[in-house]
Amino acid sequence: MTATHQSVTQQIAAITKAARQAQKSLAGASRADKDAALAAMANAIDTNRAKILEANATDLDRGKENNTPAALLDRLQLTDDRIDGLVSALGDLASLPDPIGNVVRGNNLPNGIRLQQVRVPLGVVGAIYEARPNVTVDIAGIGIKSGNAVILRGGSAAETTNGVTIGVLRDALESQGLPADLVQGIDELGREGANALMTYRRGVDVLIPRGGPGLIRAVVENAAVPVIETGAGVGHVYVDASADPQKAVDIVFNSKTHRPSVCNAAETVLIHRDAKDTGIKVLTALQDAGVVLHVDPTAATWVSDAVAATEDDWSTEYLDMEMSVKIVGDIxxxxxxxxxxxxxHTEVIVTENLSNADRYIAEVDAAVVMVNASSRFTDGGQFGLGAEIGISTQKLHARGPMGLEELTSTKWILRGDGQIRH
Amino acid sequence: MTATHQSVTQQIAAITKAARQAQKSLAGASRADKDAALAAMANAIDTNRAKILEANATDLDRGKENNTPAALLDRLQLTDDRIDGLVSALGDLASLPDPIGNVVRGNNLPNGIRLQQVRVPLGVVGAIYEARPNVTVDIAGIGIKSGNAVILRGGSAAETTNGVTIGVLRDALESQGLPADLVQGIDELGREGANALMTYRRGVDVLIPRGGPGLIRAVVENAAVPVIETGAGVGHVYVDASADPQKAVDIVFNSKTHRPSVCNAAETVLIHRDAKDTGIKVLTALQDAGVVLHVDPTAATWVSDAVAATEDDWSTEYLDMEMSVKIVGDIxxxxxxxxxxxxxHTEVIVTENLSNADRYIAEVDAAVVMVNASSRFTDGGQFGLGAEIGISTQKLHARGPMGLEELTSTKWILRGDGQIRH
Incomplete structure (x- = not known):
């Protein structure tokens, strides 16, 4: 066991070293070079789709044999449409501006030194995720555009798909004269490989977990490398006393039902008790669409056919057509x-009252706070970031949707003429 | 043991909760309120200096009894001059612009939603440091100005000084109508308290270790909260073949000897073999000032009275009048x-060759890369940041000197008129 563990750590050491070496070729690459690499990657995914779909069928068959839940199988599945989506996402990345080299701040110091803070790649980005082969292509693309090497652990359920996809991407990079080790997978090292990646200091510059609460907690608690926590979304829509009834119905309905399985779907609606008529309209619309309501005692008198909410319900991320309902006395x-x-993650108020809107914005602590809009807008694409590697729920480095800039760091550059400190 | 540990964790839970509650009063505070608090803190430190110096004498006596090294006792010691420095640093903080509320990015989305990313406090900042009672005042001041509550673990050696200082600062905050729990110390919870602070998820929004490599490694490896790694500084000055001899002597000499005990002091000089005359001048100047040179075989033929460098020397942070010397064949x-x-941390090239300067800047991976300037300029004050909470050697969130802005996060604010996602 110890011998195996040693050997996995050594393999992670070699893989991270190869990534760091490969990344150098990208650090000095022009935007044109990186965009050409993205175009080659898009073309390779497009032309190798049969091979990728075949690998995906193997993973799906194994998943069915293992009685994998249908929702997970759905996430695992690639289709021609989904591959088209990946190809066009890589094309979209090529059209985005390159953040690398941007001057963030700069001025001349009193002693004549010229000071600049410029944007540079993070270096080596690790990602640990589950059963989402599309994430393999997304993170590889965003990584290349932002000048980073990536190390991917996509989990055993999607192992065959990820293996073939990574192979296709590596070949595409080499066809552009770039090192294949800009994109590496470590699925074959299993869970031990994931653990070694988390704990190998200075191996990766940042590790991004994407998946369920269990995965994220395991990474946050065990990692010795910097981590960006993503995704868990127990979000609320608060319908204020002054809410416009139609906006309230539209926003709550859209926030819950537009795509219930994702992190920016709302899980709880809070309704001011003076907005009872509006509240009943909101709850009825949800029930009519098949949403199971978990209601507090007051809401139970507003609608029938609802379940009594338990204490646990208030912190449950249903990711499904279920919603908690609480009637509140004031903001x-x-x-x-x-x-x-x-x-x-995302918190919404529906109100026509300016001071309540301002209070909510100021006092609610979340990555995104919205007034009179659906929680579903928390998304890198919707925000105009052009790409998204995840939604950070921590406050350090990145908060909310993370695009290309969030995969960069900075470097201070001082240009002097012999200055010393007195 | 388990019972004690439980109880310490519970105390940390209560302390972090109190900090989060207290921070709310600061989140909505105007710049004028925060500056008034800083002025009150400065005045309180000034007028209570006798009490603080008395507490410091107790720590120093205990340190001497325990045979604490002289360098550590020096860091531990407060004097009237040093207290004057702390008072004026708090005054300087009040004169700095307030980063909170700054709009980082913003635009109108195609659907009419007004999008803004604004700067907000991180929330609760934890700091773990060793035997530097001045850091207690620095971090409390920077924390208040940036709208954060702080939790301080200053270590057993400075326990009495820190306890009295924190008491003085808390009274000053209360005199301004602010909650005392904006500044809390946890020295009395000992090492177990520090461990609980590191591992209590969502307790602090960021933890900053400041101290020796052992302390920093312990925090980085054990923490389950986001950490910013600071300080370790094995930095180099590279004297290129084209270096101006006088600049080379000045910059190497200043980088090593101006203040050898700090992290931005250089530890190794690399000299191009074609710059032998310049190199001999550089090394002789260092030796004349009492610097012990650890030299490679070539440098051993350039100067006498030097020690042969070992492999370990190349990664040693001497923090003293010692320096490693290596002669290189090319850039x-x-x-x-x-x-x-x-x-x-900080890497310097001395050169008159433009393409070598550009290559060094592009290829050397460090928080700060300098051309023809002393490494001692890596400092928040020198950079014009006005305050410094430490120097980050990681790439995530903050890199290089950290000022007020580095203690902030952002919040996305969306203002709509009923928009939903289609």
Missing amino acids: DEAIEHVETYSTR | DEAIEHVETYSTR
Whole structure:
């Protein structure tokens, strides 16, 4: 066991070293070079789709044999449409501006030294995710555009698909004269490889976990490398007393039902007790669409056929056609509930009252706070970032949707003429 | 043991909760309120200096009894001059612009939603440091100005000084109508308290270790909260073949001897073999000032009275009047040496050759890369940041000197009029 562990750590050491070496060729690459690499990657995914779909069928068959839940099989599955999506996403990346080299700040110091802070790649980005072969292509593309090498651990369920996809991407890079080790997979090293990647200091510059709460907690608690926590989304829509009834119905309905399985779907609606008529309209619309409501005692008197909410429901991320409902006495009670149960992803108020809108924005602590808009807008594409590697729910480095800039760091450059400190 | 540990964790839970509650009063505070608090803190430190110096004498006596090394006792010691420095640093903080509320990015989305990314406080900042009671005041001041609550673990050696200082600062905050729990110390919880602070998820938003390599490694490896790694500084000055001799002597001499005990002091000089005359001048100047040279075989033929360098010397942070010396055949060898042994803090090239300057800037991976200037300029004050909470050697969130902005996060704010996603 110890011998195996040693050997996995040594393999991770070699893989991260190869990534760091490969990344150098990208650090000095022009935007044109990187965009050409992305075009080659897009073309390779497009022309090798049969091979990728075949590998995916193997993973799907194994998943069915292992009685994998249908929702997970759906995430695991690639189709021609989904591959088209990946190809066009790589093309979109090529059309985005290159953040590398941007001057963030700069000035001349009193002693004549010229000071600049410029944007540079992070270096080596690690990603640990589950059963989403599309993430393999997304992160590889965003990594290349932002000048980083990536090391991918996509999990055993998608192992065959990821292996073939990574092979296709590596060949595409080499066809452009770039090192294949800009994109490496470590699925074959299993869980031990993932653990070694998390704990090997200075191996990766950042590690991004994408997946369920269990995966994210395991990475955050065990990693010795910098981590960006993503994704968990217990979000609320608060319908204020002054809410416009139609906006309230539209926004709550869209926030819950537009795509219930994703992190920016709302999980709880809080309704001011003076907005009872509006509230009943909101809840009825949800029920009519098949949403199971978990209601507090007051809401139970507003609608029938609802389930009584338990304490656990307030912190549950249903990711499904279910929603918790709580009637509050004032905006303070709403803010306090959000503070207690929110995962600080996306929080929405529906109101026509300016001071309540301002208070909500100021006092609710979340990556994204919205007034009169659907929580579903928390998305890199919707924000105009052009690409998204995940949605950070932590406050360090990146908060909310992470695009290309969030995969960069900075370097201070000082140009002097012999200055010394007195 | 388990019972005690439980109880310490519970205390950390209560302390971090109190910090989060206290921080709310600061989140909405105006710049004028925060500056008034800083002025009150400065005044309180000034007028309570006798009490603080008395507490410091107790720590110093205990340190002497425990045979604490002189360098550590020096760091531990407060004097009237040093207290004057702390008072004026708090005054300087008040004069700095307030980063909170700054709009980082913003635009209108195609659907009419108004999008803004604004700067907000991180929330609760933890700091773990050793035997530097001045850091207690620095971090409390920077924390308040940037809208954060701070939790301080200053270590057993400075426990009495820190306890009294924190008490003085808390009273000053209360005198301004702010909660005392904006500044809390956890020295009385000992090492177990520090461990609990590191591992209590969502307790602090960021933890900053400041101290020796052992302390920093312990925090980085054990923490389950986001950490910013600071300080370790094995930095190099590379004297290129084209270096101006006088600049080379001045810059190497200043980088090593101006203040050898700090992280931006250089530890190794790399000299191009074609710059032998310049190199001999550089090395002789260092030896004349009492610097012990650890030299490679070639440098051993350039100067006498030097020690033969060992492999360990190349990665040693002497923090003293000692320096490693290596003669290189070309700039590639210099860059490779830096890449192998640098802690990526501050790296300097002395050159008159434009393409070598550009290559060094592009290829050397460090928080700060300088051309023809002393490494001692890596400092928040020198950079014009106005305040410094440490020097980050990691790439995530902050890199190089960290000022007020580095203690902030951002929040996305969306203002709509009923928009939903189609």
